[in-house]
Amino acid sequence: MRRALRTAAVLAAAAVLFVILFSFLALPRGAVRLEPQGPWADLARRTVAGGYHVHTTRSDGAAGKPAIAAAAAGAGLQFVIFTDHGDATRPPDPPVYIEGVLCLDGVEISTADGHYVAIDMPQAPYPLGGTARAVAEDVARLGGFGIAAHPDSPKPELRWTDAAVPVDGFEWLNTDSEWRAASRGATARAALGYLVRPAAALASLLHRPVASLQRWDAMTRGRPVVGLAGLDAHGGIGRQADDGSRSNMPGVPRYRDSFRTFSDRVILDRPLSGDAQADARALYGSIRAGRVFTTIDVLAAPGLVSFDVDGPSGRAEMGGTLVAGSRGTIRADALVPRGATLVLVRDGQDLDPRIAAATAPSDGVLSLRVPVASGEGSYRAEVRLASAPGEPPLPWLVSNPIYFLRPAAPRPPPPVVAGEPIAGSSWHIEKDPGSSAILRTRDGRVEVEFALRSGDRANQFVAAATPLAPERRLTSIAFDAKASRPMRISVQLRFDRLPGAPRWGESVYVDQRSAPATVHAADLRPMQAGESAVPDTALAAALLCVVELTNTPPGRRGIFELSNVRVAR
Ligand SMILES: [Zn+2]
Ligand SMILES: [Zn+2]
Known part of the structure; x- marks a missing residue:
């Protein structure tokens, strides 16, 4: 029995030594x-x-x-x-x-x-x-x-x-x-x-x-x-x-x-x-x-790379951008070990290796010059080594791209959402028993002064709420908002007639300066686990503007104000 154990121990030790030796031989020798x-x-x-x-x-x-x-x-x-x-x-x-x-x-x-x-x-x-x-x-x-x-x-x-x-x-x-x-x-x-x-x-x-x-x-x-x-x-x-x-x-x-x-x-x-x-x-x-x-x-x-595009419309270094359609020459030079292959990749696809790949005969600088008649998308360089680990093998050097992009269209002014105004008098407060809130409405403005219950986060909840006209689908909610300090407000639709009165919402940033905000119904996310797509908004019974607890610690006091609240149908 003892001999059998000893034999097993010797075999185990031999196996471990073998694997170590194997690793020693299989792993790359130190870095070139x-x-x-x-x-x-x-x-x-x-x-x-x-x-x-x-x-x-x-x-x-x-x-x-x-x-x-x-x-x-x-x-x-x-x-x-x-x-x-x-x-x-x-x-x-x-x-x-x-x-x-x-x-x-x-x-x-x-x-x-x-x-x-x-x-x-x-x-x-x-x-x-x-x-x-x-x-x-x-x-x-x-x-x-x-x-x-x-x-x-x-x-x-x-x-x-x-x-x-x-x-x-x-x-x-x-x-x-x-x-x-x-x-x-x-x-x-x-x-x-x-x-x-x-x-x-x-x-x-x-x-x-x-x-x-x-x-x-x-x-x-x-x-x-x-x-x-x-x-x-x-x-x-x-x-x-x-x-x-x-x-x-x-x-x-x-x-x-x-x-x-x-x-x-x-x-x-x-x-x-x-x-x-x-x-x-x-x-x-x-x-x-x-x-x-x-x-x-x-x-x-040390891996080194010099990567740019030069042409009649200008020069862009790695990370830089030229206008789509520009003409130029992509220049990629890298200091690489022997046997390395330098490859150009456009939008994730290797370019033709006959013009956009080179293999190094010895340690040193490897260069590619690739003319581009009308650049489009992103070009980046990769260097691949035969000794690289992985299947498929990990590239040894990965550059950032040079971009050929269409100039961004000027940002359109925020769309003016007409929509039906929601009367200030229709709002009320909803909150948990431990938090406090005061609602003030005047001239169509809705001001909420709140104090979230202190202690642990435990579903503290303060919201300005208003009923929604039933059986009418809505596409977006728009308002102007400001607050006594930077915070986020979760704009939510509540579906009181569905089991559990589930809510879907999206948070918007609010600070001391009054700014317009628009929330699109299609972007709303479920506030409860297990749900996903927004239900038919014609079923929404209430609109809530909730102090976002993720960003507002318990015990926090503050004021937020909404004005010109309207829903687009
Ligand atoms: Zn992580
Ligand atoms: Zn981490």
Whole structure:
């Protein structure tokens, strides 16, 4: 018996050793070191590598900023963008250099339609949350830059589901999504490989994120959307806030190993100065302009790319836009390892490889010159390596696009919704017993002074309500609104004759300046679980303007005023 056990133990140990040895041989040997020379040395100084989408102990990460900055420095990065979970009411930390690494503070906001990372944004006046549309609108108004995070996560509640939201950026790659999609066998091999070549083992779980690239390419046909690769680094798998179902295993993988797998590389006009404020401005400016690309550094580094279009109608750098129909020459140059293939991709499709692909005979600069007679859509560059992990293989370098777009039509003035006016005298207050509210109506204006019950969020509810004429379909609701401070009001239709009196609504932003708002019935979302499409609006019995509890904390007092309320039939 004892001998049998011993034999089993020896066999198990041999199997583990075999797998480790196998991983050692199968994983890419260290990164190919590239040598930028001549003009490429200047570009190398202006191209700064960083880790974007990183969590600290402020949310579900395993370490604080100083330790993470040290890990980034150890991995050769020059900046880190922290994206702790939050509602944007915490003032962002000012930019600061720690261990020579520029530390920038963003926030990852949970919306009803997925996670939205906001960077370069001041503190929000109220907690951001609710629908993706509302959050993206708030981020844009606050001057932030918003990025749809892990858009195709295998976990449905983490997916970015509202394709109509005009996001500024899009994570074409996200480590967390990739790991979740990996098979158990691949994960087990990576876990063993992590003991010998940690960053290569992490990268072995990555593959070409086909769905995310397709979605990004579809968006960029019509407007600029900046692609970024999100590390989603937590300093350990299974951290809690993103997903309570995962077991907690802090410390593996370490931040440093995540930072060594890939980076987002931002092209600046001049090298970083060491002044954190000025450098943050320059870095954010380039990210907003799309002068950023991703490289899988564990395969080869430093990746560099110069990508532009030059022609009679002007020149556009990576991230830039020319008018659709422009003529010019696409110039793509990249510093690549031997055997790499540089490819041009238009609207998600590889261009003809006979004119728009080249393979490097040795480490060095690879160039493509492709004439375009009448540019249309978005063009981006990819560099592919035979040694890349994944099936289909992960591209080693992904640029941002250059766009050929039709000039945006001048924004039409907000439509004047005629509609039937709703008399001020028809309004009343509806509220929960613990909250208080006073209704004042005069000259067609409806003013609500409210105080939400303090304590926990427990369906506090204050609304101005009015009955709707029965049996008449409505298409939109329009009004002018202002409030004593920035807030959101949820405009809702209630269907009293349907079981449970369900409500459908949409929130609008309101602040101290009176501004017009229009809510279209077709855009309303269910206020209760399990429902979806808006019922026939002829069945709506009441119109409610509700203090949006998502954005208004319990205990908050305030005043909002509606005027000129009308419904269009
Ligand atoms: Zn997330
Ligand atoms: Zn995250």
